Amino acid sequence: MEQNAKKVTSPSKGLLQSEDLYQHILETSVYPREPDFLKELRHVTASHPSRSSPTSATKSLSSLTPNSSPPPPPATPRSSTSSTSTKRVRQEKSERERGRQNTQLLKKEILAQRRAQSERDERSQRERGDEILLTQRREKKIRIFYFVAQEKPVAEGGTPIHTTICSQEAMKKIVEKLPHNILQSEDLYQYILETSVYPRESEFLKELRHVTASHPKAFYSTAPDVGQLMAMLLKLVNAKRTIELGVYTGYSLLLTALTIPEDDKIIAIDVNRETFEIGLPIIKKAGIADKIDFIESEALPVLDQLLQNHENKGSFDFAFVDADKVNYWNYHERLMNLLKVGGLVVYDNTPKRISCDS
Numbered sequence: 001m002e003q004n005a006k007k008v009t010s011p012s013k014g015l016l017q018s019e020d021l022y023q024h025i026l027e028t029s030v031y032p033r034e035p036d037f038l039k040e041l042r043h044v045t046a047s048h049p050s051r052s053s054p055t056s057a058t059k060s061l062s063s064l065t066p067n068s069s070p071p072p073p074p075a076t077p078r079s080s081t082s083s084t085s086t087k088r089v090r091q092e093k094s095e096r097e098r099g100r101q102n103t104q105l106l107k108k109e110i111l112a113q114r115r116a117q118s119e120r121d122e123r124s125q126r127e128r129g130d131e132i133l134l135t136q137r138r139e140k141k142i143r144i145f146y147f148v149a150q151e152k153p154v155a156e157g158g159t160p161i162h163t164t165i166c167s168q169e170a171m172k173k174i175v176e177k178l179p180h181n182i183l184q185s186e187d188l189y190q191y192i193l194e195t196s197v198y199p200r201e202s203e204f205l206k207e208l209r210h211v212t213a214s215h216p217k218a219f220y221s222t223a224p225d226v227g228q229l230m231a232m233l234l235k236l237v238n239a240k241r242t243i244e245l246g247v248y249t250g251y252s253l254l255l256t257a258l259t260i261p262e263d264d265k266i267i268a269i270d271v272n273r274e275t276f277e278i279g280l281p282i283i284k285k286a287g288i289a290d291k292i293d294f295i296e297s298e299a300l301p302v303l304d305q306l307l308q309n310h311e312n313k314g315s316f317d318f319a320f321v322d323a324d325k326v327n328y329w330n331y332h333e334r335l336m337n338l339l340k341v342g343g344l345v346v347y348d349n350t351p352k353r354i355s356c357d358s
């Protein structure tokens with residue numbers, strides 16, 4: 001932790017929406033990885049006038065103000081007693097004062113707009129219960145990242161999952177209502193799928209997505225954009241040994257198997273082998289079936305069994321949890337012991353509160 005480090009106030013906290021969480025991430029993840037030279041340069045820069053001086057901030061703002069007059073040229077020291085010169089000096093002074101007032105007004109307006117936007121963003125994020133939660137095991141601390149912030153992060157005592165068991169029909173309606181992502185626009189989401197996601201999706205994943213589409217629970221399947229985020233995370237932690245809870249027809253499983261290196265393995269657990277078998281022919285066709293150890297079971301007893309073998313502790317690089325939400329806390333405790341230090345757990349869709357009649 002950076003002792004006495006100046007609190008960094010970010011111009012935009014981005015998705016975190018919490019200054020404390022941002023500071024926590026800086027102190028536990030960012031500063032420890034920052035090379036000494038960058039650290040030194042950051043400290044040296046922190047005291048530079050162009051960063052901290054309100055005068056220079058005013059200057060740069062005023063140069064952006066369309067109405068503000070350019071700074072007047074320095075007064076020519078002709079005759080200090082000349083009335084024309086005094087008049088000009090007064091005029092210049094009042095122009096400068098007007099410019100300063102314009103700048104102040106503009107600054108206030110920008111601040112008010114930013115505040116209103118951030119309040120709107122926060123409100124809309126709070127209203128949604130959909131988020132992806134990433135947890136990384138560290139030496140002593142657990143790092144928690146929210147892609148979409150909750151009202152109160154787990155790190156501050158919040159509870160990530162409240163689930164009510166719903167009928168399949170009710171659940172389907174809820175899922176249909178959930179926003180696809182932070183974009184808040186179906187058209188933009190489709191545009192991104194078509195221009196960025198589908199062109200990068202492997203032909204096997206595409207086939208599996210099409211085969212799954214006609215299944216009554218097709219909405220269970222991991223969305224292709226989420227899949228590509230997962231692939232990035234798998235590569236980022238250089239995942240070799242992974243575990244997946246909740247397989248369904250196998251979209252996330254196939255994606256993981258296609259992403260991890262040749263000889264590496266995935267333990268995949270699901271209570272339902274039937275749905276896994278829908279995707280199995282495509283998994284075989286993709287040539288990665290050998291990487292998968294599918295276990296038909298409730299996930300919890302399998303995790304307990306794995307933990308009984310000391311060698312499994314701290315041996316997994318990555319876990320994807322996409323099974324029954326009521327057990328997420330139970331999975332979390334066990335996965336933290338199975339993961340390597342630096343390993344990553346991705347929880348898909350951890351709705352804060354689901355009401356069957358919402």
Ligand SMILES: C[S@@+](CC[C@H](N)C(=O)[O-])C[C@H]1O[C@@H](n2cnc3c(N)ncnc32)[C@H](O)[C@@H]1O
Pocket residue numbers: 220221222245246247248249250251252253269270271272275297298299300322323324
């Ligand atoms: C949302 S789907 C998984 C989707 C999958 N990741 C994909 O990409 O298609 C949830 C799966 O969890 C399984 N499941 C539910 N409860 C479970 C439990 N207690 N243990 C293991 N699997 C469970 C269900 O059978 C279902 O296939």
